[in-house]
Amino acid sequence: MKYNLIIADDHKMFLDGLLSILNSENDYNILLTAKNGKHIAKYLEINPDEKIDLIITDITMPEMDGIALNKIVKKRSSNIKTLVVSMHNNPDMIDNLIEHDVDGYVPKNAEKEELLKAIQTILSGEKYFSREIKDIYMENKFSKKKDEEIKLTQREIDVITLIAQEFTTQEIADKLFLSKHTIESYRKNLIAKLNVRNLAGLTKYAIKMNYVEH
Amino acid sequence: MKYNLIIADDHKMFLDGLLSILNSENDYNILLTAKNGKHIAKYLEINPDEKIDLIITDITMPEMDGIALNKIVKKRSSNIKTLVVSMHNNPDMIDNLIEHDVDGYVPKNAEKEELLKAIQTILSGEKYFSREIKDIYMENKFSKKKDEEIKLTQREIDVITLIAQEFTTQEIADKLFLSKHTIESYRKNLIAKLNVRNLAGLTKYAIKMNYVEH
DNA sequence: CTAAAGATCCCTGTTTTCAGGGATATTCAT
DNA sequence: ATGAATATCCCTGAAAACAGGGATCTTTAG
Known part of the structure; x- marks a missing residue:
């Protein structure tokens, strides 16, 4: 049984890249590709019973971004895993995503091998975050403690x-x-x-x- | 005779996407892929006589960005064409590139078909800029007239x-x-x-x- | 060659910022 | 009810910014 995947990214060429990587493996069945989160949200609405294993998404997309999409997905079903693939390394954004319970995060400059590893890890039920992302996350938590509480009236x-x-x-x-x-x-x-x-x-x-x- | 291409992009997955698109055509021979401009500059230095038709490059890359790379390429040989593929739509950046004589610019969210058309157009000796990019460029030139040429030394x-x-x-x-x-x-x-x-x-x-x- | 633009330096004043003190009244949570 | 945080106001003196002049030399473009 193949895994059912959905991919969202507003950069068409990047989508093509992902597709070619995933198609060269034989385990994945791409149900849908979309250039923003709204398309996917609609798809989920129309097909409430379809088995979906993983949604791979960018963060910045027009109409509906990856964060909003993730919120909708996780609200509908915790069986659907989400993997963010993005070039953002903004600590607050990463923080936000982790708190919204995404299952993984791989930067866009990662190797193909890492992407596949991330997908496998997530499908097996674990979380996967790239070293780089983990570092940024930790660094942020750490330094936050230092300046902590800069609250302006x-x-x-x-x-x-x-x-x-x-x-x-x-x-x-x-x-x-x-x-x-x-x-x-x-x-x-x-x-x-x-x-x-x-x-x-x-x-x-x-x-x-x-x-x-x- | 195939065309010889070089590709630079620091996002590995995007590179894979480009590669799969270009390999599915049979006209292109990929000489080199690199994750920053420096690698390419070095390659050009080592192989001064190799026939290179087109360099496809991102703008923002570590070590040496697309703008610096283009400068080096154009200085070495005007026979090598350059096509920028980027997600930037900053007017000043576009302006800068056009003034540095790149042969084309396609945004990363373009369709595969447009990319191929851009490549063909450029290889035939013409320039190719996406509608979107042209619009931004024009818009900018127009509004610039208003705040008038603020150039800092x-x-x-x-x-x-x-x-x-x-x-x-x-x-x-x-x-x-x-x-x-x-x-x-x-x-x-x-x-x-x-x-x-x-x-x-x-x-x-x-x-x-x-x-x-x- | 010449004119323009750029880089450098100087002066005189005035205004503003900045560092360092305090003061008082109110609001808000324990 | 008490103490902390907030909002408000005040002072002095030094340092810096700002306004509006100029001057000289070099580089660059027509």
Whole structure:
């Protein structure tokens, strides 16, 4: 009995690559390939009883990304395994995926052999995460402990946002109907709290946190 | 006579996909696959007389990226065509590539058919750029006219980069072995040139242009 | 060759940031 | 109810940024 797989990736050529790898093995039956998660969600809805063993998915896709897809899949049936194949090495994204219970993660620059190993491992019921992904995950957990708890208050967020929008202290004070001294206090606290040296550091933080356009 | 191709992409699985597509055609002989530009540069150096028709390359790769590779290739021989296959749709990057005289650009989410068409077109001596890429390029040229040619010199880039890395004027001066006054001049010019108000604006620009991590 | 652009340096002021102290009132959870 | 966190405001002095001038030399493009 072959395993039934579904593949989602918005990069057609990459899909072709995956297909050619999987077809050269004889254990896998590709039920469906899709260029976003929505197609798959629909397929699952229409075929609620079909035996599906594994869904291989990219993270960033139009319409519905891999994370949303995984959520839907895991909600429907925990029998369907999910393997993420992506080039993202953003720690928060990896964290997110692991917490959403994906069964494996292999970077796109992995060798064909690793991909096949990941698939086999997952189909046998275990999880598979590449060394690289595990390292990033651990590193992240570890360093999080260090800076831990950099939580800004709403007021601080207001201030840092305006700072990153190039307003001077006086202008920010006027906008928020506060004293210039107050803004100076906030700025001082922000610099200390975020462990940066000046406006450039605050600006970078604001961008990283998406408080401002960039 | 088959055409001789070289392929560079740091995503192994994508490479496999390309290979399987190209091997299913019978016109192409793959001389070399590489996961960064450096390998190819070395190959070109070692085999200066080999007939190479086309190099297919990704943009972002470790060690040596597609842009640097293209520069080397075009400097060595204009007989070697270059086709970029990438998922980037950053207008400046596309602009950069076109100005560096690549022969074509196909996004990674293109169909296999388009890729093959691009290869054939380029091998016949014409250029091939996907509709999508052309649109982005044009759009960019058009809007550029509005904010008018903001070109920074290398020195200015050095300075704005260090500014965005939170160094003070004095520190930057020391790093670049320049007078503090010089850095102040650069900062002043940058603020005027980029139409921003202060360090926050410079920092945002540096991030947008990818001069610093964020 | 000449003009423009780039890289370097300098000056004078003013404004702003930054570091380091404090203060008071309110809110919120234990 | 008490103490911690938050929001607000204030001060001083030093350092840095910002505005608006110039100057000189080299490299580059027409």
